[in-house]
Amino acid sequence: MSGMEHSGGRAGEARVKNTILIAGPTASGKSGLALELAERKGAVIVNTDSMQGYSVLDVLTARPGAADLARAPHFLYGHVHPATAYSTGAWLRDVMKLIDDGALSGRPDGTSFERPVIFVGGTGLYFRALAEGISEMPDIPQRVRDRWRYELKEQGAVKLHSLLLREDSASAMMLKPTDSQRIVRALEVLEASGRSIREWQAERGRPVIDRQSARFFVIEPDRAALVDRIEKRFDQMLDKGALDEVKRLSALGLDPELPAMKAIGVRELQAAMAGEIGFPEAIERAKIATRQYAKRQTTWFRHQLGPEWQRLRPGDDLETTI
Structure with a gap:
């Protein structure tokens, strides 16, 4: 059974086969389930939760502890400094780098992969990016980031929203005037690339996982x-x-x-x-x-995850289900 195909060349062309995706709200036991499966199936685990990627907050984000990390290979936990505004796109690039480097397969060429990869976490947009792809975004120079962070502090979100409304009305109309992070992001992209963030978002990328061989699970706890x-x-x-x-x-x-x-x-x-x-x-x-x-997580998963996602509920026999 070949678990990973690597079509060479560009990052993101790799396709991971035989993946297991486990989504669920915070404190639902998904990390424990992933670890149990990893030991049973000889799998590796990839963090699919935005907060668990940050360093410093080991305990407060409920990251797996040292004992759990020793039981199975874990990737993308605690690797981002809190000063970084980590995004879905940045996470997906990190996943693709793991694939391109052969880190998930244990082989430098990424071939002959015999064990599944378990993606586990509570960030819905990460799962969507895995399964559907994500639009590429331009690199933002640090000076541009710094400028708009400064402007946000000086002027506030509402004034920046008014500016965005003049410069990129289509994007501004999709945002609340108080949504500071998304307003700043839209302005950054516009300055760095000369194009609206909506144009970039419309250019959908390719899925990272092979959907046909993937198994999708979402925990719905009592x-x-x-x-x-x-x-x-x-x-x-x-x-x-x-x-x-x-x-x-x-x-x-x-x-x-x-x-x-x-x-x-x-x-x-x-x-x-x-x-x-x-x-x-x-x-x-x-x-x-x-x-x-x-x-909020439970509601998002219920309405945004498609029929291919199998719901795991209390009393399910997980030994035979997964």
């Missing part, structure tokens, strides 16, 4: 059980040093609008550390935010 897991997990995170991680992250002096700074628990614990709220309130706020996030 709501009450998930809430209980979320409550207990956050308490465990605190016991394992989540507060120290937030202190280290805060010491970096990063822009609070960066994605890593918006990880659930960061702002809440920062507020408690600053004396703005008590720690019990901060903990409760973080738990509420996690529950809300899990609900």
